[in-house]
Amino acid sequence: MKEARNLAQTKIPVTVLSGYLGAGKTTILNHVLNNRNGLKVAVIVNDLSEVNIDADLIRDGGGLSRTEEKLVEMSNGCICCTLREDLLREVERLAKEGRFDYILIESTGISEPVPVAQTFSYVDEEMGIDLTRFCRLDTMVTVVDAYRFWHDFASGETLLERKQAAGEDDTREVVDLLIDQIEFCDVLVLNKCDKVEPDKLDELERLLRKLQPRARFIRSVQGRIDPAEILNTGLFDFEEASRSAGWIRELEAPAHTPETEEYGIGSFVYERVRPFHPERLMRWINEWPESVVRAKGVMWLATRNDIAQSFSQAGPSIQMGPAGYWVAALPKAEQAAILREEADLAGSWHPVYGDRITQVVFIGIGLDRDRIEAGLDDCLLTEEEMAGDWSRLSDPFPQAPGEWAEPASASRPQ
Secondary structure, three states: OHHHHHHHHOOEEEEEEEEOOOOOHHHHHHHHHHOOOOOOEEEEEEEOOOOOHHHHHHHHHOOOOOOOOEEEEEEOOOOOOOOHHHHHHHHHHHHHHOOOOEEEEEOOOOOOHHHHHHHOOOOEOOOOEOHHHOEEEEEEEEEEEOOOHHHHHOOOOEOOOOOOOOOOOOOOEHHHHHHHHHHOOOEEEEEOHHHOOHHHHHHHHHHHHHHOOOOEEEEOOOOOOOHHHOOOOOOOOHHHHHOOOHHHHHHHOOOOOOEEOHHHEEEEEEEEOOOEOHHHHHHHHOOOOOOEEEEEEEEOEHHHOOEEEEEEEEOOEEEEEEEEEOHHHOOHHHHHHHHHHOHHHHHOOEOOOEOOOEEEEEEEEOOOHHHHHHHHHOOEOOHHHHOOOHHHOOOOOOOOOOOOOOHHHHOOOO
């Protein structure tokens, strides 16, 4: 027990800086290193460019010395995927050396924060490395470029189109990456605030707070922040961070009370226990309301009655795909076992449709809730359609091989 306590007390804290390319992560890193109050910091830099410009900048102005700090350069890959093995080994080695007070990691601009956090939260069985023995993930930081945010958000471009992808099979859209980074963090740094008009900056911050209500917000100019805001904060908790997105908070609220804040920023939950007609829903999606900045949730399609559909929208990016079987589509014995364990699900169980439901959170600026709800209601099955054969309805949504191998399963539940 004594050994375990000593190990816990000596775990080295880690801060991870995430944020899209050009947001100012390196500038913040340099500022923190120059104002670290004597902390011995090991720095891991992950950069996708052929020349490690980030590392050069740190060397030139970061106040690094061979006796006090350690700089580890990781290039030609992304910290959240191809370099995860290298990251594990480097962090383990640095922590075991016992010479450092802190590890500071700057992720590449296309890195998603969740896989990085998982690296510090779970044992890697394949490599036999357990960073939880040596490290404590202290703070996940996301840096947002206040000046270019709306440009990147609305661009509709992919990382491939911008020549920023991790590989030829990296088909992610820029806006989806921005949202991933915003929705999973403990601290959000709104950088380059001097380049934005005060009213527009206030509007942006209020919207980001709607997307990420849990994080601490910091405004900065040229990356100047108090290091104490991102070092040794004790803020990180994986479960909390995983459920910190605004749309999740909205869904889990005891009552879905819509609210409209200053600058017209608002949110509401669209919830119906009736399936969508796929063709009408596709038409509605193709005329997506510009006021909706973010929408996320689960949909019930009549033609795919056994499988819940995950729906996600961020700016011009709209995605929908299978999220798994409805509990009501499972064999009766499995249903009963799940309902015994999940009281909330049992309490909301529909006598005919079980757990089938549409629940989508809408977040935006100047939302016309009545119009959006009326438009979606028009996409629901009519009474006549409810009584018919749902599998015969027109379904223009893409069909991935093997996902819905038996269209007959879409018939109306008995």
